[in-house]
Amino acid sequence: MQVDYIIVGLGLAGLAFTKELDKNKKSFIVFEDHSQNSSIVAGGMYNPVILKRFTPVWNAIEQLEIAVPFYEELEKQFNKKYDFKVNIYRIFKSVEEQNNWFIACDKPLLSNYMVSQLINKNFEGVLAANGFGKLTNTGRIDTKALLEDYRNYLAERNLLKNESFEYAELKINDESVEYKNIKAAKIIFCEGFGLPKNPFFNYLPMQEAKGELITILAPKLNVDFLIKASVFVLPLGDNYFKVGATFNWKDKTKLPTEEGKQELITKLESFITVPYTIVEHTAGIRPTVKDRRPLVGKHPKFKNLAILNGLGTRGVMIAPVAAKALYNYLEEKVEIDKEISIDRFQHLCLD
Ligand SMILES: Cc1cc2nc3c(=O)[nH]c(=O)nc-3n(C[C@H](O)[C@H](O)[C@H](O)COP(=O)(O)OP(=O)(O)OC[C@H]3O[C@@H](n4cnc5c(N)ncnc54)[C@H](O)[C@@H]3O)c2cc1C
Structure with missing residues (x-):
């Protein structure tokens, strides 16, 4: 089997990136092993104000401008309500x-x-x-219902493998990666707190x-x-x-x-x-990060390996904008904002 992308993990991060691929007619296959469930249990709230201090959430207005239409599109796609204004x-x-x-x-x-x-x-x-x-x-996204519907949608199209991704089986070539019988141009890791088990990206400082x-x-x-x-x-x-x-x-x-x-x-x-x-x-x-910013970008050494993680306490608002940034970077060469790029932790990578 040959695809453009392999995705590991189908929480909010994996969903947001996969949706970007689907929209742009890229081929992909997703691995999900149900080892983490942050996106399933989440309150699902989106709100641009920190309720302790009454200060703005980092980049909230830009995030909401992308997030609200993102969930609206999914509501249209599945003809179901996920976004409840509260x-x-x-x-x-x-x-x-x-x-x-x-x-x-x-x-x-x-x-x-x-x-x-x-x-x-x-x-x-x-x-x-x-x-x-x-x-x-402000509002609440019913993330559990959304993820159930999205997982079913991918399963019906044979695009979802309900199994653990085994990192030791990944072969990295110059222009592609191979995993068991699958060849892909790129692989995107979206494992939430599965990150410590990922030998390529576990140098990143998650503070879960x-x-x-x-x-x-x-x-x-x-x-x-x-x-x-x-x-x-x-x-x-x-x-x-x-x-x-x-x-x-x-x-x-x-x-x-x-x-x-x-x-x-x-x-x-x-x-x-x-x-x-x-x-x-x-x-x-x-999946919170030491500096409370997402983890987005390519591996410093292996250019076909990328990550979308670190959504922390606000996955609902951040996932759509971070997924778009990663897609535009990989496909359109648009630079990733320094604040979210994993380049900020390059000095920690020993590969
Ligand atoms: C109690 C709680 C309340 C929250 N409330 C809110 C809220 O109100 N609003 C908000 O915006 N955010 C909230 N969050 C945060 C939000 O849930 C996260 O930011 C977001 O869900 C993270 O998404 P993710 O896709 O990165 O990670 P996850 O949802 O953890 O998804 C990662 C996926 O990867 C899979 N995986 C991992 N390793 C492998 C592997 N090797 N092979 C195959 N699959 C693998 C896991 O099974 C999982 O499905 C809350 C979180 C918690 C825990």
């Missing part, structure tokens, strides 16, 4: 925070998203003595962060917006809410833990007082 209500801890919010509202970048009005309404079962700051034009989430059923919690306090409470419809997420830099497994669950319950009950039942508990590893 406002965010940030609970203020103090009057000082209220003041900081209003100062931030005046910044031109954020004025389309931050509402410069204090929300003082009471919602049953929600403790918010200092009121809320409201964010609009495990996250746990619970899904609750809370019939008396009558809100259709995301509530953000020490954790977020995200409405999924039919009285279900996702609550998350924890950050753990030590545990490298994707297994849900009792400790993670207890942390979420304690934080949730500090501002939500209605009864609820926990119906699901999930965990995943965020």
Whole structure:
């Protein structure tokens, strides 16, 4: 079999790059072994404001300009809704925070998203003595449904191999790569926290962060917006809410833990007082990088090997723009922005 590209990993990164290939009529085959599940468990939120400090997320507006139409195209392709517009209500801890919010509202970048009005309404079962700051034009991508549909779409066309990519089997030639019976011009690695097992790119400084989430059923919690306090409470419809997420830099497994669950319950009950039942508990590893920027580009020595990783805590917004940048670089020779290019870590590569 001969293809233009082999893709390893079909989370948000693999999906975004594969979609670029599909659009440009390039041939490809994808390997996916279900060893990681960050994209499947993710809250799926997109929002250009850091809710701790009320500052803009790095490059958020440029990312959203590409991301929103990207998910719209997928909705059209599969005739299904993935992008659910959800406002965010940030609970203020103090009057000082209220003041900081209003100062931030005046910044031109954020004025389309931050509402410069204090929300003082009471919602049953929600403790918010200092009121809320409201964010609009934000939303949630149903990443689980999207990935399921995309994986089925590729499987139906025989473009998906549900198996582990074995790195030792890869042969690298001058103008191509060979893997078992497949010959390809290039291979793109999109393994999320599978990266440490990749002998070609594991020199890159990933600083992964495990996250746990619970899904609750809370019939008396009558809100259709995301509530953000020490954790977020995200409405999924039919009285279900996702609550998350924890950050753990030590545990490298994707297994849900009792400790993670207890942390979420304690934080949730500090501002939500209605009864609820926990119906699901999930965990995943965020592929975060030391400098909190994505990992995009070609291997310093092997020009047919490339990577798309490091989407960190914001894969929904970053994946589409980073995939486009990698595609344009490989196919159109458009330089990759220095901030996301893996060239910044070239000194760490010992090959
Ligand atoms: C709890 C939690 C909440 C989050 N909430 C949000 C949020 O609200 N908004 C947001 O934007 N982001 C969120 N994120 C972050 C987001 O999930 C990630 O940025 C993004 O999903 C990473 O995508 P990825 O494709 O790089 O990695 P992954 O989703 O991990 O995908 C990598 C894929 O590669 C496969 N793979 C690995 N090695 C191999 C191999 N050798 N052979 C074959 N296949 C392989 C894995 O099985 C996996 O499917 C959250 C993450 C977590 C954990």
